[in-house]
Amino acid sequence: MTDTGHFLNQMRATAPLVHNITNYVAMNIMANVLLAAGASPAMVHALPEVEEFAGLAQALSVNIGTLDPDWATAMEHAAQVMVAAQKPWVLDPVGVGATRFRQQVCTRLLALRPAVIRGNASEIIALASLGAGSGGATGKGADSADPVEAAEAAARQLAASCGAVVAVSGPVDYITDGVDAWRVANGHPLMPRITALGCALNGVIAAFLVGQPALPATVAALAYYGLAGERAAQAAQAPGGFQAAFLDALYTLTPQDLSAGAKVARA
Numbered sequence: 298m299t300d301t302g303h304f305l306n307q308m309r310a311t312a313p314l315v316h317n318i319t320n321y322v323a324m325n326i327m328a329n330v331l332l333a334a335g336a337s338p339a340m341v342h343a344l345p346e347v348e349e350f351a352g353l354a355q356a357l358s359v360n361i362g363t364l365d366p367d368w369a370t371a372m373e374h375a376a377q378v379m380v381a382a383q384k385p386w387v388l389d390p391v392g393v394g395a396t397r398f399r400q401q402v403c404t405r406l407l408a409l410r411p412a413v414i415r416g417n418a419s420e421i422i423a424l425a426s427l428g429a430g431s432g433g434a435t436g437k438g439a440d441s442a443d444p445v446e447a448a449e450a451a452a453r454q455l456a457a458s459c460g461a462v463v464a465v466s467g468p469v470d471y472i473t474d475g476v477d478a479w480r481v482a483n484g485h486p487l488m489p490r491i492t493a494l495g496c497a498l499n500g501v502i503a504a505f506l507v508g509q510p511a512l513p514a515t516v517a518a519l520a521y522y523g524l525a526g527e528r529a530a531q532a533a534q535a536p537g538g539f540q541a542a543f544l545d546a547l548y549t550l551t552p553q554d555l556s557a558g559a560k561v562a563r564a
């Protein structure tokens with residue numbers, strides 16, 4: 298595993314423009330997370346401009362949290378632009394187990410070769426079961442109802458079938474390309490108590506991917522994010538203050554801090 302701090306350093310040096318088609322809940326926190334980390338966010342989803350904007354961005358994140366049919370079309374169009382230009386795009390399959398509409402849209406999006414898929418355990422189990430045609434777990438809306446370990450086989454299968462890096466987030470994150478796999482033990486239990494921190498994480502992964510190999514870049518992004526959570530919990534012990542302290546930690550963490558504090562191990 299290449300030094301995690303190197304990836305943070307590269308991301309900040311590039312300050313990539315990250316195009317996000319995300320949900321209404323996530324937009325503000327996601328843009329603030331990306332700015333604090335050192336990237337440049339833009340939330341753009343309207344059909345008349347989404348392809349043109351994707352042409353400007355260095356990376357794209359797509360999130361189905363508050364989906365509608367026009368947004369689904371916009372997601373496909375933006376992803377097609379990225380793939381044609383060999384630029385990375387990241388999928389967050391929010392609540393994919395919950396409804397047939399989410400499953401249909403995700404099936405179309407998976408065909409467009411995301412570089413990385415990051416979701417919670419229930420989402421990765423449900424997504425992997427789409428191709429297999431079986432039901433799978435449904436989760437609890439946008440929240441996970443399964444432990445990370447229960448999604449590891451699904452993550453490997455999904456990675457192998459899609460050619461994507463698949464990351465399952467939770468107390469200990471699991472990241473695989475279908476062959477190699479890593480665990481990241483950074484993080485804090487207050488993180489899932491703030492809405493859309495997982496959504497915002499996908500923007501950070503997209504930023505880390507620019508010009509970098511997907512597997513180690515994703516591992517580094519997750520370690521950075523979790524370490525910021527640990528640092529935030531030293532300053533604030535409840536969700537409201539934690540959110541502010543988390544943004545501060547994303548901003549103040551250095552590449553040296555990350556290299557020293559990353560809890561990364563081969564699975």
Ligand SMILES: Nc1ncnc2c1ncn2[C@@H]1O[C@H](COP(=O)(O)OP(=O)(O)OP(=O)(O)O)[C@@H](O)[C@H]1O
Nearest residue numbers: 417466467468484485486488489492493494495496
């Ligand atoms: N219990 C926990 N302990 C430590 N870290 C956690 C815990 N749960 C989640 N995390 C961390 O929180 C971040 C977000 O992951 P999470 O699994 O909560 O995403 P999510 O379920 O998609 O969230 P959302 O849909 O609300 O955006 C990740 O960095 C993950 O490592």
Ligand SMILES: Cc1ncsc1CCO
Nearest residue numbers: 320322362363391439493
């Ligand atoms: C709460 C919620 N509902 C739809 S998207 C979202 C943000 C967390 O995924």
Ligand SMILES: [Mg+2]
Nearest residue numbers: 391417495496
């Ligand atoms: Mg989520």
